[in-house]
Amino acid sequence: MVMDRRGQHAPTDQVLMNCSAFDGTGEGSVGDQAIWLRSDGTVAQVGDRQAVLDAAGATPQPVNVVDLAGGYVAPGLVNMHVHLGLALPGAMTAASDRTDPAARALQMAGSARRALHAGITTARLVGETGYTDFTLRRAIRAGTVPGPRLFTAGHALCCTGGHGHDSDGLEADGADGFRRATREQLRAGADLIKVCVSGGLAGEHEAIETPQLTDDELSAVVTVAHDWGRSVTAHAGPADVIERVIELGVDGIEHGYQLTPEVATEMARRGTWYVPTITVSRCREFFEEHQVPAWMMERALGAGPRHWESLQHAIAAGVRIVMGSDMPPDAPFEGTTATVREMEYMAEAGMPPSDVLRAATSRAAEWLGASGQVGTLEPGAAGDLIVLDADPVVDVSALRTLHAVVQGGRAVRDDRGHWTREESR
Ligand SMILES: [Zn+2]
Numbered sequence: 001m002v003m004d005r006r007g008q009h010a011p012t013d014q015v016l017m018n019c020s021a022f023d024g025t026g027e028g029s030v031g032d033q034a035i036w037l038r039s040d041g042t043v044a045q046v047g048d049r050q051a052v053l054d055a056a057g058a059t060p061q062p063v064n065v066v067d068l069a070g071g072y073v074a075p076g077l078v079n080m081h082v083h084l085g086l087a088l089p090g091a092m093t094a095a096s097d098r099t100d101p102a103a104r105a106l107q108m109a110g111s112a113r114r115a116l117h118a119g120i121t122t123a124r125l126v127g128e129t130g131y132t133d134f135t136l137r138r139a140i141r142a143g144t145v146p147g148p149r150l151f152t153a154g155h156a157l158c159c160t161g162g163h164g165h166d167s168d169g170l171e172a173d174g175a176d177g178f179r180r181a182t183r184e185q186l187r188a189g190a191d192l193i194k195v196c197v198s199g200g201l202a203g204e205h206e207a208i209e210t211p212q213l214t215d216d217e218l219s220a221v222v223t224v225a226h227d228w229g230r231s232v233t234a235h236a237g238p239a240d241v242i243e244r245v246i247e248l249g250v251d252g253i254e255h256g257y258q259l260t261p262e263v264a265t266e267m268a269r270r271g272t273w274y275v276p277t278i279t280v281s282r283c284r285e286f287f288e289e290h291q292v293p294a295w296m297m298e299r300a301l302g303a304g305p306r307h308w309e310s311l312q313h314a315i316a317a318g319v320r321i322v323m324g325s326d327m328p329p330d331a332p333f334e335g336t337t338a339t340v341r342e343m344e345y346m347a348e349a350g351m352p353p354s355d356v357l358r359a360a361t362s363r364a365a366e367w368l369g370a371s372g373q374v375g376t377l378e379p380g381a382a383g384d385l386i387v388l389d390a391d392p393v394v395d396v397s398a399l400r401t402l403h404a405v406v407q408g409g410r411a412v413r414d415d416r417g418h419w420t421r422e423e424s425r
Contacts, residue, residue, distance in 0.1 A: 011039045011409060012064055014422065015056045017049050019068040020391065024075040024361040024376035027354050028393045035073060036063075037383040041408035046377045057425060064422040071418075072391050072398065074357060076121025076384030076407060078364035078375050079148070079339055081254060081275045081324025084108035084115075084136070085128050087167060088202055091291040104132050111328055112136060112147030118330035118337045119399070121384035121407045122365070122374045123148040126194045126233065126254065126324075127156035127168035134189050146412060149382070151368050153194035154185035156235065157221060162212040163196035163203050163235060175220040178213075182224040191368075193225040196235040197245050200255070201280060201300040204293075208237040208257050208303060215248060222249040231367070233273070239263045246272050252367065254324070257281070257303050259310035264317035273367050274314050275324040278345045279338055281307040286333055311349045321351070322367055323360035340399040347396045354393050383409035387418070 017034040023046060034052035036044040039061070045052050056063045085108050087096045097103045108128070115123060125133050133152040140147040155170035156163075157178060165171050172181035182193055197213045199206030206212075218234075225232045226249065233252035236242045239260040242253055246266065252273035259267075267274060281304040287297050314321055323346065325331075327338035334341050339360075346356045365375030374382050389401035405413040414420070 011041065012062050012424075013037065013039050013044070013056060013059070014064040014066055014409065015053055016066045016068055016073065017053065019071050019073045019387070021046060021073040021377060022075075022357060022391075022393050023378060025358065029072055029391045033073070035377060035385070037406075037409040039409070041383050041410065043377055043379055043381045043383050045379060063425050065425055066418050066422045068387055068418055069416070071387040071389065071404070073377070073385050073387055074392055075361040075375050075377050076386055076405065077119045077339060077360045078122040078124070078323070078368070079115065079120045079325055079329045079360070080124045080322045080364050080367070081277050081326045082115065082120075082123040082125050082329055083127055083168060083326070084111040084123075084125060084133065085168065086111075086328055088287075088290055088292050089204065089296055090293055098129065101130055101132060104130060105135065108132055108136050109139070109145045109147065111330075112140065112150075113145065115329040116146050116148050116407060117405060117413045118339060119386040119402050119405050120148050120329045120339060121382075121405065122368070122370070123150055123329065124192070124324070124364075124368060125150060125152035126235075127153060127164060129155065129168050131188050137189075149374060149384075151191040151370075153192050153233075154188050154190045155181075156194040156196055157181045157185070158196040159212050159217070161205065163198070163200045163206060165203075167202070169196060173217075175216045178217045178220040179224050182221050186224070186228050186230065190230065192230050193221060193232045194235065194254075195221050195232060195250075197250075198235070198237045198241045200235060200237065201303065202296055204295060208299070211238075211241050215244070218245060218248050218250070233275070242267075246270055255280070255307075256310050256314070257307045259313045261313050261317065264310075264313040264319055267314070267319045268317040271320060274319045274321050276307070276311045276314065276321065276346070277324050277326040277342070278307060278311050278349065279333070279342045280326045282345070283327060283333060283338070286327055286331060286338070308349065311346070315350045320363065320367075321346070321359050322364040323356070336400045340397075340402075343396045343399060353396045356396050357392055382407075
């Protein structure tokens with residue numbers, strides 16, 4: 001028996017059969033499919049069961065066949081707004097020791113592992129502290145610890161005292177200061193740049209409406225990031241601030257608590273991305289569990305109705321919406337995870353289920369510049385997928401029945417033991 005570096009059996013090609021599959025791009029799931037995964041962890045072929053079995057069987061190497069017992073397969077989820085080191089004001093902050101890098105690394109690694117088990121095979125990190133995210137990204141790539149494939153911004157950038165300054169933000173002031181802060185993230189290996197241009201829910205001395213960056217500061221960030229081929233996403237709430245920052249070249253908007261039809265139309269026209277994180281203004285249960293202070297609870301839940309309208313304006317205008325939870329992706333919430341609840345809310349706000357699924361797979365990959373690598377089940381893509389009991393393209397709530405997760409061709413969660421019964425052919 002050949003063992004690989006993780007002490008498990010050396011991988012062989014495998015065919016997952018007896019399943020329906022959504023490939024991440026289409027309008028629906030296709031029945032009686034099989035998915036051939038190569039030993040290197042990539043997808044070789046997806047299609048009609050017998051055709052795929054025949055093709056895989058015609059190759060000289062052994063092939064393991066896994067019976068998914070009629071399950072529904074979709075690409076592994078891509079969560080576009082994650083903080084693995086999240087510590088909201090209140091009990092979470094009290095319980096975390098920000099001065100101890102080892103404690104932070106362990107917290108983030110634990111959160112990464114739980115996110116992966118919840119079906120998130122790729123995550124975009126939009127604000128972490130102390131550059132631990134880059135170490136973790138390397139460790140996950142090396143197979144040292146389990147976790148989603150990470151695309152990370154490093155620190156979020158904010159003005160002195162601005163949103164996130166007391167958590168994941170790196171403070172800067174003036175155009176020179178922001179140029180330097182941007183370059184520091186690029187030096188560390190940032191895949192994108194995150195900048196906080198207005199107030200938010202978790203800053204005690206600000207309001208959602210507070211503008212926080214001047215035009216020259218934001219232009220400095222955008223110019224440097226774009227020169228280096230990185231996109232810029234902005235934590236932004238009020239419509240007038242959003243209108244101004246997309247004009248200055250920001251590629252995406254996080255939260256957008258107060259979009260108007262006019263600004264949503266302009267975002268659609270420019271192709272600006274939007275990550276609504278709609279759950280953050282309606283997750284009372286989560287806030288109560290973590291004992292956030294009363295001012296934050298009031299502000300967050302108070303923003304809820306207007307935030308919901310924003311999402312509906314974006315849907316109506318045809319804005320490119322992608323899925324991000326902001327809450328820990330696996331956090332238990334209303335009988336499921338924050339990620340699944342976020343997707344249910346997107347559907348409840350008016351997105352067709354196929355669109356919600358694309359927002360959490362192929363469309364998210366597009367923003368990451370990772371189309372064809374993650375977010376789709378197509379030849380050459382990573383063998384990242386989830387297995388459900390029902391069709392998520394009919395009803396997004398089918399994601400509540402998730403019972404297996406495969407990343408890079410490896411089953412990292414297998415509640416039903418499908419992989420323990422695999423047969424060699
Ligand atoms: Zn956030």
